[in-house]
Amino acid sequence: MDNIRESLLKQSAATRKDRFGRYISLAALLLIVVVVLSIFWFVASKGLATFFANKVNLWDFLTGTKWAPGQKDANGHPFVGAAPMIVGSFLVTLISALIATPFAIGTAVFMTEISPKRGAKILGPVTELLVGIPSVVYGFIGLSVIVPVMRHLFGGSGFGILAGAMVLFVMILPTVTSMTVDTLKSVPRHYRESSLALGATRWQMIYKVILRAATPGILTAVVFGMARAFGEALAVQMVVGNAALMPQNLTSPAATLTSVLTQGIGNTVMGSLENNALWSLALILLLMSLVFNSVIRAIAKKGAM
Amino acid sequence: MAEKILTTENVRLYYGEKEALHGINLDYDKFGITALIGPSGSGKSTYLRALNRMHDLTDNVTVNGTFLFKGQDIYAPSTDTVELRKDIGMVFQQPNPFPFSIYDNVAFGMRISGEKNKAVLDEMVETSLKQAAIWNEVKDDLHKSALSLSGGQQQRVSIARALATSPEILLLDEPTAALDPVSAHAVENTLMQLRDKLTMIIVTHSMAQASRISDRTAFFMNGDLIEANDTKKMFLDPDKKETQDYISGRFG
Numbered sequence: 001m002d003n004i005r006e007s008l009l010k011q012s013a014a015t016r017k018d019r020f021g022r023y024i025s026l027a028a029l030l031l032i033v034v035v036v037l038s039i040f041w042f043v044a045s046k047g048l049a050t051f052f053a054n055k056v057n058l059w060d061f062l063t064g065t066k067w068a069p070g071q072k073d074a075n076g077h078p079f080v081g082a083a084p085m086i087v088g089s090f091l092v093t094l095i096s097a098l099i100a101t102p103f104a105i106g107t108a109v110f111m112t113e114i115s116p117k118r119g120a121k122i123l124g125p126v127t128e129l130l131v132g133i134p135s136v137v138y139g140f141i142g143l144s145v146i147v148p149v150m151r152h153l154f155g156g157s158g159f160g161i162l163a164g165a166m167v168l169f170v171m172i173l174p175t176v177t178s179m180t181v182d183t184l185k186s187v188p189r190h191y192r193e194s195s196l197a198l199g200a201t202r203w204q205m206i207y208k209v210i211l212r213a214a215t216p217g218i219l220t221a222v223v224f225g226m227a228r229a230f231g232e233a234l235a236v237q238m239v240v241g242n243a244a245l246m247p248q249n250l251t252s253p254a255a256t257l258t259s260v261l262t263q264g265i266g267n268t269v270m271g272s273l274e275n276n277a278l279w280s281l282a283l284i285l286l287l288m289s290l291v292f293n294s295v296i297r298a299i300a301k302k303g304a305m
Numbered sequence: 306m307a308e309k310i311l312t313t314e315n316v317r318l319y320y321g322e323k324e325a326l327h328g329i330n331l332d333y334d335k336f337g338i339t340a341l342i343g344p345s346g347s348g349k350s351t352y353l354r355a356l357n358r359m360h361d362l363t364d365n366v367t368v369n370g371t372f373l374f375k376g377q378d379i380y381a382p383s384t385d386t387v388e389l390r391k392d393i394g395m396v397f398q399q400p401n402p403f404p405f406s407i408y409d410n411v412a413f414g415m416r417i418s419g420e421k422n423k424a425v426l427d428e429m430v431e432t433s434l435k436q437a438a439i440w441n442e443v444k445d446d447l448h449k450s451a452l453s454l455s456g457g458q459q460q461r462v463s464i465a466r467a468l469a470t471s472p473e474i475l476l477l478d479e480p481t482a483a484l485d486p487v488s489a490h491a492v493e494n495t496l497m498q499l500r501d502k503l504t505m506i507i508v509t510h511s512m513a514q515a516s517r518i519s520d521r522t523a524f525f526m527n528g529d530l531i532e533a534n535d536t537k538k539m540f541l542d543p544d545k546k547e548t549q550d551y552i553s554g555r556f557g
């Protein structure tokens with residue numbers, strides 16, 4: 001009797017191990033949460049210092065078109081207009097996504113619907129390879145191929161938004177394509193069968209049923225690509241021209257949030273306005289990545305119905 | 306002799322090297338329901354999918370034999386499979402509406418053949434949903450996603466979708482196997498209401514269902530057609546011993 005009582009009251013070894021494992025996972029989780037929160041806190045506190053410590057007007061920051069944090073205007077306000085970089089970042093992102101989407105869909109349709117065997121054999125490994133290439137290599141190719149082509153076609157230096165967008169297009173294409181391929185593959189086979197059984201041609205089946213059923217997934221792929229394009233620094237910096245000016249056209253030198261950040265962050269003194277202003281740019285990047293994330297979530301939720 | 310809408314003669318079908326159908330001869334009168342019964346793996350689906358050339362989609366399948374739909378050779382190189390499949394519609398085992406609205410599902414077949422007139426589409430959608438005996442349940446929310454319906458409703462929408470291309474023959478592969486008894490009953494009623502306007506060929510492994518709804522029954526086993534007869538005769542007094550054994554549940 002006492003034996004049973006004791007064994008019921010005492011924890012077994014398995015229970016203790018189970019609890020130990022639970023604590024370890026919980027600790028790991030907590031660590032990640034702490035790290036993420038500290039990153040947010042760090043970027044936010046530094047980025048917001050521009051507005052609280054240095055008294056820069058938020059509206060001036062977002063809409064001002066002159067970026068020269070070291071200099072002051074007649075009223076003693078520093079020139080911290082981030083609009084050129086914000087516009088630059090959005091333009092390279094949108095243009096690259098705009099070009100990449102039809103290419104990605106076309107390639108993915110070919111790989112899944114038209115020639116699955118060849119697609120799996122050739123395009124699959126190629127895509128994986130392209131994803132793995134470091135961005136500096138893309139930047140270098142952009143520098144030695146795309147910029148000269150732009151110069152030849154549109155005159156000027158060849159550096160600019162368009163060159164940046166082209167490099168980003170090549171960089172995000174593999175990701176967007178492989179995600180689109182996964183989406184198309186996950187469209188149930190019975191959609192294909194039943195559309196053909198209703199007298200659809202193969203082409204009608206692809207664009208009226210498969211692409212339509214896959215739209216949420218394709219959108220997710222594109223937003224993923226946009227998030228990557230928005231955050232890419234090195235390759236863009238190498239071809240965009242790095243002039244923090246409001247872009248007059250797509251082939252004049254310009255800048256993006258990331259290109260200004262990578263160039264400037266090592267050359268400013270911690271705590272100075274010049275440094276804080278760069279952190280404000282980083283804060284915008286962080287907030288945008290949150291936006292991209294929530295868009296992806298919203299699409300997923302809507303797609304699941 | 307009644308007019309034959311479909312005749313199949315000496316149908317042999319190979320998956321790669323393996324012969325799955327060993328020479329099937331079967332004809333169909335215009336209108337009415339023919340049930341294909343038999344143990345699973347006996348070749349019923351294989352045979353059914355040969356009738357609207359669904360095997361074209363799969364590599365490595367060879368179809369031999371003569372298939373005549375209203376005298377026209379189904380497998381002739383000149384036959385347009387797109388047109389053929391509008392004339393010979395198909396409903397699958399799993400209810401499989403597209404992830405669109407009910408309306409868009411039913412209008413699909415007409416839209417892909419180029420019908421844009423809203424009034425024509427509206428009318429045909431209504432007619433088809435009525436024929437499939439689901440109009441009353443969905444008429445107020447035609448623009449709701451078809452996937453939000455119950456399984457039985459989804460299957461009747463799938464039937465309506467197939468009816469909307471005005472087929473002359475409807476092939477159904479175990480259309481109630483994935484449904485609960487109440488939904489299955491609703492689908493059966495739908496089919497019975499259509500028997501005067503449509504030729505239906507239904508694969509079922511429920512002998513009760515075959516005896517309830519079909520006019521003729523064909524019994525398949527191991528890729529052979531054992532016997533095809535009037536349903537009454539088949540179930541009361543079959544010609545073949547295998548049929549007798551199967552029907553009385555001695556194997557399969």
Ligand SMILES: Nc1ncnc2c1ncn2[C@@H]1O[C@H](COP(=O)(O)OP(=O)(O)O)[C@@H](O)[C@H]1O
Nearest residue numbers: 320325343344345346347348349350351352363
């Ligand atoms: N795609 C396929 N490839 C190879 N063999 C198949 C394929 N589909 C069916 N079979 C074979 O053909 C035979 C008949 O199958 P099926 O027509 O599905 O039978 P039923 O519908 O009567 O249950 C079975 O032996 C099955 O294994």
Ligand SMILES: [Mg+2]
Nearest residue numbers: 349350351508
């Ligand atoms: Mg079957």
